[in-house]
Amino acid sequence: MNPKICIVGSANIDQIAYVEKTPSDGETVFGNSYQMGFGGKGANQAVMAGILGAEVYMICCLGSDVYKDMTIENFNKNNVNTEYIQTVEGSSGVAPIWVDGSGQNRIIVIPGANDLIDAEKAINSLETIGMIDVLVGQFEIPLQVNESVFEYAHSNGVQTILNPAPANKPSEKLLECTSWFIPNEIEFEEIYGSTFNETNLLNFSKSINSNIVVTLGENGCAFVDNGKVEILGTKQVTAVDTTGAGDAFVGAFSYALGMKLPIIDSLQLALEKATNSVTKKGTQSSYRN
Ligand code: RIB
Numbered sequence: 001m002n003p004k005i006c007i008v009g010s011a012n013i014d015q016i017a018y019v020e021k022t023p024s025d026g027e028t029v030f031g032n033s034y035q036m037g038f039g040g041k042g043a044n045q046a047v048m049a050g051i052l053g054a055e056v057y058m059i060c061c062l063g064s065d066v067y068k069d070m071t072i073e074n075f076n077k078n079n080v081n082t083e084y085i086q087t088v089e090g091s092s093g094v095a096p097i098w099v100d101g102s103g104q105n106r107i108i109v110i111p112g113a114n115d116l117i118d119a120e121k122a123i124n125s126l127e128t129i130g131m132i133d134v135l136v137g138q139f140e141i142p143l144q145v146n147e148s149v150f151e152y153a154h155s156n157g158v159q160t161i162l163n164p165a166p167a168n169k170p171s172e173k174l175l176e177c178t179s180w181f182i183p184n185e186i187e188f189e190e191i192y193g194s195t196f197n198e199t200n201l202l203n204f205s206k207s208i209n210s211n212i213v214v215t216l217g218e219n220g221c222a223f224v225d226n227g228k229v230e231i232l233g234t235k236q237v238t239a240v241d242t243t244g245a246g247d248a249f250v251g252a253f254s255y256a257l258g259m260k261l262p263i264i265d266s267l268q269l270a271l272e273k274a275t276n277s278v279t280k281k282g283t284q285s286s287y288r289n
Helices: 041-051 066-077 112-116 119-129 143-155 172-176 185-192 198-207 245-258 263-277
Strands: 004-008 012-018 033-039 055-059 093-099 105-107 134-138 159-163 211-215 221-225 228-232
Touching (some): 004 041, 004 119, 004 143, 041 066, 055 119, 093 112, 159 245, 185 211, 198 211, 198 221, 211 245
Parallel strands (some): 012 093, 134 159
Antiparallel strands (some): 093 105
16 A cells, blocks of 8 residues: 655745856856756655655645646646645745755745645645645744644644754744654754764754654764664765755655655665765756656
8 A cells, every 4th residue: 555645845946057166255157057847845755755656645835827837737747646735826936046066055945835825724635635644844834834734643643754944943842743853964953053963963862752863965864763873874976966855865754654664774765765866957857767
């Protein structure tokens, strides 16, 4: 049986400029190429889970522009249910992105409709969808919406994954309803208030009830198992574009969790999908093998 997964989060149109070296203040440079594609942390995670074969429900909010139809069509092509997508007047989310010669990205998100997602409608959608295996959230929509849907999922015995990206401190209420907390290294540092290292990870882990995994880019990921920090490495590749790699990780992990795979296997699948994605240009366009 395919796992039933619901992603509540953002959908953006990514506008990616590839450039050897990103410009300094006041500088103009020539880029190598440009591409537009589908992005948004929530949408990316949904598409990865959909590609892997999960039954995925996307709850997001789109504007009244051309991006709305394009985004819905893209979800449908990627095995993501679009019946519960909300719409409002105005612009959909967009994300201008710079990717440099080493594949590193700098992202600006203009949330648009993402900021107007309605918590009550999201809960109604969850009620209609019925029992799900995993609910996933990130921080590109208002915190209060995450709190409502996580509380609903938690009280219905559903496993939840919180990816605190872009970095923001989760409220106590949200963390209490989180089964898996998955920041990257930078987000960990912002939230914990000190550098990422094994001692700090262990201390943070003791202060919350959730399981914790920290993604470490080319160094794999760290997680706490039975009070001990474990590091899982990943294969070394030449990075072309790291945009959306963290989302590939979370989307694949949600699928594996829904499939009830052992945790190590789930993390390995997530690392494999994230690592493969950095070898290709684009966000969701880098997710298929
Ligand atoms: O994590 C990558 C994503 O961040 C991009 O797709 C962009 O839209 C922003 O949401």
